[in-house]
């Protein structure tokens with residue numbers, strides 16, 4: 001069982017929070033608008049709580065479920081309150097028409113978040129290649145992860161498995177740039193005719 005704080009109270013917070021509770025984890029919802037955090041915690045039920053914006057998150061795993069432009073400012077604002085935590089960046093830094101990335105090509109939002117976080121914070125990119133409605137549906141999809149700390153990825157893998165999803169370690173934090181690109185690839189495939197009920201995954205020869 002993991003203790004998870006989710007910063008943000010939108011579609012992804014709801015989808016991940018709901019699966020997390022079903023998986024037996026504890027969930028705290030934190031939002032800059034406290035009423036929205038309360039409302040989502042109430043809607044999720046099953047012991048979900050609403051945290052106070054700016055207070056130290058209760059969870060060992062903190063999921064950043066805000067729009068990409070807010071990720072670094074939120075991490076800066078939380079500062080030392082994130083020391084020792086696993087911070088999961090799920091953002092997609094798409095430009096206005098989702099035809100390119102809105103961060104420079106030699107970095108990623110996850111890397112910028114890591115640069116802004118305390119040195120003892122372990123930042124992992126994950127979940128950005130999953131559309132929220134598929135997470136909400138609980139389909140057993142692949143969750144790509146990129147991060148530098150093996151123990152943080154092992155802890156996050158255990159959490160992802162508890163959601164009924166498959167953790168897929170893509171490498172160190174430099175791979176976050178390519179996962180953000182994979183978000184764009186997914187948009188291209190969806191718009192190219194496959195529709196939005198798709199997720200990217202790996203097939204391993206000889207295995208299911």
Ligand SMILES: NC(=O)c1ccc[n+]([C@@H]2O[C@H](COP(=O)([O-])OP(=O)(O)OC[C@H]3O[C@@H](n4cnc5c(N)ncnc54)[C@H](OP(=O)(O)O)[C@@H]3O)[C@@H](O)[C@H]2O)c1
Pocket residue numbers: 007008009010011012013031032033036064065066067068069070071073074090091092093127128129130131132133
């Ligand atoms: N939706 C998807 O299918 C999907 C899939 C993969 C990844 N993602 C990524 O997941 C993240 C969340 O997506 P979503 O669909 O859940 O978005 P959403 O429904 O629009 O919710 C966004 C949440 O972030 C909060 N927020 C935005 N900017 C903020 C800031 N500067 N400081 C603090 N809070 C801020 C919003 O608060 P307010 O209500 O106060 O504005 C809201 O609670 C995004 O980065 C997105 O790229 C989404």
